[in-house]
Amino acid sequence: MNLTAETITAAPSATRPRQGLHVITWGCQMNVYDSARMSDVLRPLGYGPVDTPEDADMIILNTCHIRERATEKVFSELGKLRKIRDERVQGGKSRTVIAVAGCVAQAAGEEILSRAPYVDLVLGPQTYHRLPEMVARAARAGGTVIDTDFPAEQKFDYLPDQAAPQTNGNLTAFLTIQEGCDKFCSFCVVPYTRGAESSRPVASVIAEARRMVMSGVREITLLGQNVNAYHGLDENGRSTTLAELAIDLAKIPGLERIRYSTSHPRDVEQTLIDAHRDIPALMPFLHLPVQSGSDRVLKAMNRGHTADEYRDIIRRLREARPDLALSSDFIVGHPGESEQDFQDTMQLIRDVGFASAYSFKYSPRPGTPAAGQPLQVAEDVKDRRLAELQALLREQQDAFNESLVGTVQDVLITGLGRKPGQLAGRSPYLQPVHFDGPAELIGQIVKVSITIRRTNSLGGVLIRETALAC
Ligand code: SAH
Ligand code: SF4
Ligand code: F3S
16 A cells, blocks of 8 residues: 655645645545545635645644554654644744544544643544534634544545545546455554445445546546455445446546555455456556465465465456556564565565565554564564565566566656656556656646656656647
8 A cells, every 4th residue: 555644735726715724644545535535524614725834723634553653653743733833822823723633543542632632633534524513612612622433424425525636636536435444454453443344335436536537637546445345335225346336437438547446355356357357447557465475474464365366366367457567565574474484475576576565564553463462573584574575576666667668658647747848647557757748738648658767757758649649
């Protein structure tokens, strides 16, 4: 999963909003989506985006609990925000409302109350539709207002209809279709922070996708903690698979590209594999986390599949879509991981070949089964294994990027590049691509002849005839 640390800002508006809102987002793509939805919910109260916390009447820290370091960052950031607030008050400005949202709020709400009692609002990922009511309660009562329920109502039913999509220049957007997890992997906090698995109804997803496309979006990434466990109901009350949903979405005129993340190997059904063969809009790039290549460790992790079953899924996917490239997540140093287990992971990486990957040292999380296991792996062993694994993954990523030099790729132009006259876009494999071309082409999908690979991007030459024909 693509972990991100970014501040959500919108294009600067001509007039300053009545109330400045600054949202700081950490964690996964779903948090990026949630941050945009929280901004939507607050818009009717007069809140609009401002670029800096110093200018904000309200600051939301949307947090991640996945690893220890992510959680500790929250408390250090809160200390900084408190200082900013004090300086604002001393300067005669309004007292900033500080809110902590997301997975740390859910998992460690009480800890926030005791370690940072100056925080005004603490809200979990399932209650952000109640933000306006919470803001009003905080203003009335003072003290910290906390809401970390798993409410019976679905927050999606309460979000404003005209939600502005979380976009990158209005051309790419995230859309949450499934949330929560019932799989309880030994190491993971997500089932505790996001709650039980649930899927949005098909009509609600299609309506939001249409709104996004009408506002200019060309590429949508469907999000879920286990997005391919999607089973939303259609208008006849029938459970729908991700493959069926993708077929419906691909019919929306103007929606050129569909992606989904994060999927679980256990839920890769044949219908989804067939969808990769049959739906051209479904991009040939799949993030399918495996975590380990050792059957012993996969069992200890409660992943529910073996390394060979993973290899077999990849084989079937590649049969269906030969140009499919893969990305994955890996954890080294799960309790009990032996040197042989680690070598099995290295072998799986060699066997599959990944275009990119995220890899982490195992981080014990309070309340998860693995945290209490006796055979914890020493930190220096984890460090060494991570370095070895990342060197191999880097080699594979470089080789994949190199293999594209000399090919022609469809590139969605998302904006201007850094140099004058340059455009920036993304390939089907999510690589940034830079090339010279006129700004009028922004928003189009053009053919680019790839001429060079850089560390994390590609360079190329626009094939003009095709661009003009678009
Ligand atoms: N639902 C996804 C993963 C969500 S969490 C899946 O099943 O694959 C994103 C990634 O963070 C995981 O894939 C895992 O590699 C990593 N991660 C989760 N918990 C972790 C922990 N305790 N220590 C280290 N990495 C962890
Ligand atoms: Fe976490 Fe496992 Fe659920 Fe993924 S499938 S969110 S790793 S518990
Ligand atoms: Fe982090 Fe929560 Fe996402 S723990 S990875 S923000 S689901």
